[in-house]
Amino acid sequence: MSSNAESKYRAVTAFQRRIANPVTRRLPLQTLLETTGRVSGRPRRTPVGGRRVGDSFWLVSEFGERSQYVRNIKADPRVRVRLRGRWHTGTAHLLPDDDPVARLRVLPRMNSMAVRALGSGQGLLTIRVDLDA
Template sequence: MRKIPRWLARAPIPVFRLGIGGLLTKRLVMIEHRGRTSGLIREVVLETIKIDGDDVYVISGYGWSSQWLRNVKADPRVRMWSGWGRGVGALATILPRAEGLAVLDDYRTRHPGTVRALATGLEIEGFTVDGPLPEDITERMPLVRIRPRR
């Protein structure tokens, strides 16, 4: 699996910190989470794969090797920046397999070009536009719902 260069992945963080994340479209969100061993605040910018009301869905393209995913599993309390303005408190929930498959199937129907690019660019086996998704794809690429806390 190929990795996006760290400098490129972190480049949008200052934009969100300034409250002008709306310049980056609604397809990107920034998540502030707590390191599971260090306890330090960490930030990651992720692509949304679905927005349903206030809920935002993201995927861990690098699976369980992603530190942000392991951190939100340990402590699901996060802060989310989406669009313009400041971050809001939210809760990150790792989706069960069936729900994750449904979200992923919907995403590949709505964004076939993006799916092809991601599958090729990140070398994600079985993530295709056509045919059934592999049963283990949500274990390899877990999906997370981020829901703002009221």
């Protein structure tokens, strides 16, 4: 990763961790992804954008496997997703062979713009959560 990309990653993740995520987690209709902390074992809630399609929820991680929630998914793929204020359990799947740029075209526009603007470009990763019935 170039020094510019590394600087961008550090700045964006610091902003998200300290300012954006604590505020948006409190919004009642904000979509949240809850993973289990791979070290702590505690629930970790991350504001995300994406779209439910049938029994699946799709999203794109702007920093791919560097994202903490992706690392948590790799350790334990059982997750919960809060959609429109209601929690759903499911199993997350990392899809490195999916085209994340094409996927962003069919996800909510504002979130997709933010992922493209804040993300690292090559590090994008598609995630599908298969929701339990």
